[in-house]
Amino acid sequence: TVGLGLFALLYAVIEGPTAGWGSATIIVSFVVAVVLLVAFVIIETRVHSPLLRMDLFKNRPFALAAAVTVVGMFSFLGTAYAISIWMEVIQHQSAIRTAVAFILLSGLAIFLLPLTSFLMARLQPRWVLSLGFLLMGVGQLLASNMSVTDTALPSLILPMGLVGVGFAFAVSSVTATVVNTVPSKLAGMAAATTSMVRDFGFALGPAVIGAIALSKAAGLFNTAVNADSSLSVLRAAAEGAGPVAVNSVPPSVAISKAAPHAVTALSSGYSTGFLVVAIAALVCAAATALFLGGRTEQEEEIAMVEHGEDATVA
DSSP: OHHHHHHHHHHHHHHHHHHOTTSHHHHHHHHHHHHHHHHHHHHHTTSSSOSSOGGGGGSHHHHHHHHHHHHHHHHHHHHHHHHHIIIIIISOOOHHHHHHHHHHHHSSTTTTHHHHHHHHHHSOHHHHHHHHHHHHHHHHHHHHTOOTTOOOTHHHHHHHHHHHHHHHHHHHHHHHHHHTTSOGGGHHHHHHHHHHHHHHHHHHHHHHHHHHHHHHHHHHHHHHHHHOGGGTTTHHHHHHHHHHHHHHSOTTSGGGGGHHHHHHHHHHHHHHHHHHHHHHHHHHHHHHHHHSOOHHHHHHHHHHHHHHHHHHHO
């Protein structure tokens, strides 16, 4: 149920911009996803050895920590997806140059281990996690204002570097943050659950940001093509191909006259994608800092959960 449910959900999100959000295939896929995922939750509450302990989510700090984990990881991988499309598909940069962005995004973590360990030893994990999300959000806001005509690699250092440093802090502290919200005897299950929700966030990133960016780009592109009288003969072909395809054809092909419109539409769509992941990261930073609670509050919550379980057993 969970495997097929997630497959149906991701299929609907990824294919929505192409097939149309109102098409029968997409609607049925969303319905199937909801039915199967609800079935998964029902099954997990009734079996003796569940894959996912649903009762963990009755613990408010754990539920909140799990939620920010999903959204935060969605934010990071959404950024990685968006920058790859931005550089390779829209700007036509080489894979080697695009790799520089990914070094900044994920290659800094190993060099930041001493600093991360220093912070984790002196601060509560939630503060390190909140700082990580904050840095990610600031970097993503900067990325949303990048110019599509600027192909210089130094322009990536600040936005992608901030996201990379923030991710290093977040991914190092997220498990510790979550485990601190549950009784010690549930720490193993909590850590496993954290891995599941983290990977779910990773899966959602490219799917959701791709859907948002491509839907906006397609709308802007079709509007621009319809308004351009010089493309009257090629209009049907240009609209049918879409902005990604038009931006990818050789300059000698007639339809490439629509390429400037494609570039404008795609850059606007993926700038919106960067803005969406920035908002997600900043919301996670605020929620972690304001609502996750300090160590005292978490210990009180854990004590209440343990007392309730002991009473049930008795």
